[in-house]
Amino acid sequence: MTYNPVYEREPFTDFEQVTPSTPLEALNLNWRERDLPERIRTKHVHRLHPYLGKFVPQLAEIFLRKYQPKVVCDPFGGSGTTLVEANALGLDSVGCDISAFNCLLMKVKTDRYDxxxxxxxxxxxxxxxxxxxxxxxxxxxxxxxxxxxxxxxxxxxxxxxxxxxxxxxxxxxxxxxxxxxxxxxxxxxxxxxxxxxxxxxxxxxxxxxxxxxxxxxxxxxxxxxxxxxxxxxxxxxxxxxxxxQIRTDAKVTILHGDAREAAFPEIDAVITSPPYVGLIDYHEQHRYAYELLDLPIRNEQEIGAASKGSSKRAQEAYIAQIEQVFSNIRKCLNKNGVVVILVHDKNGLYKDLASQVGFRLKEKYERHVNRRTGRRAGDFFEEILIWEPK
Ligand SMILES: C[S@@+](CC[C@H](N)C(=O)[O-])C[C@H]1O[C@@H](n2cnc3c(N)ncnc32)[C@H](O)[C@@H]1O
Incomplete structure (x- = not known):
């Protein structure tokens, strides 16, 4: 079923009210700036460092509250949005990223400090x-x-x-x-x-x-x-x-590596936004950090890097690599688990992906994005794909 609630209806912002029985179609997630202002989207550690390609933390929060996993995984952990939100809710989390700087960010955001x-x-x-x-x-x-x-x-x-x-x-x-x-x-x-x-x-x-x-x-x-x-x-x-003030003792595990082959523990849910084809160079956006901190560079393993372009060939290579990631994930996801994928799939590359990697598409939700955290790009529709194991 595809949902795309009427844009004129008041967007949903009562995040704490979400429970496992909250129906997705009740949620209008088409926030405008005034519904979910930047200061709320970038609250506390979410704005510890600029990061291009971040998703709105409130999306992670909604799905974590709805599915209440014991352990949630983000194979494309990025700046750690899923991990931070999971920790605040007392849920264990695992994040993986090929970029050493992003792993450093995830760690700094989620660590406990004196x-x-x-x-x-x-x-x-x-x-x-x-x-x-x-x-x-x-x-x-x-x-x-x-x-x-x-x-x-x-x-x-x-x-x-x-x-x-x-x-x-x-x-x-x-x-x-x-x-x-x-x-x-x-x-x-x-x-x-x-x-x-x-x-x-x-x-x-x-x-x-x-x-x-x-x-x-x-x-x-x-x-x-x-x-x-x-x-x-x-x-x-x-x-x-x-x-x-809101950090809990829930466990946070950070894996620096390639999500195609990372050794993930047993998990109950995935909440992730994969890199998209030819859009962003994730290492390059923090090049100054790699140079100053002498961090290892693994950009050859970066999926969908802008430097590799978005030609037909790049798209084929991209979706084959994304397939490998979700096949890897499938092996450690509980049989009642759920996968939530946020993607602006303008080329329809995810259309048949679920069944190819052992899942079925349970729900698909479209969301009008008119201002993503840290993104300067114009409006577009983002898809939220919800998969369950076959
Ligand atoms: C769209 S971003 C994720 C952003 C994240 N949801 C957040 O809010 O910060 C995609 C991430 O995938 C990472 N990535 C790209 N190729 C990867 C690979 N082979 N294995 C693991 N991570 C990879 C990139 O470094 C980037 O941080």
Missing amino acids: LFVLERDILDIIEKVRLGVAFPLFSKSLDDLDTDNEYLKRWFAPKALRELLYYRSFIPNYRYQDVLKVILSRSARSSRLTTHFDLDFPKSPQTTPYECYKHSRICQPTDDALQFLSRYSLDTLRRIREFS
């Missing part, structure tokens, strides 16, 4: 960097922080790069190093030599003043990282504190 130590770490390191920048003669010399990394030298002004490298040099002294790495990465993203309107996929460094469409004036590329390091330090602390 908030006293976390605050001390975050404030101490930023204070050291501030002092070092203000009084270079009295501190570890910033000039010793040379790098031969061509990407970093190309994409950052010398001053910004020194500040980032200076921050990085202190990270090993702290307990919550992964949080500091995320602050460093987020600051690096903002302090690249880019225009303000093209932070997602800038093509080449912007080294001269430019006409800024975002601010309707002439803007200057930044040469400063310290302001971002300071701002994101406080923001990160606030967000982790906020999530810690």
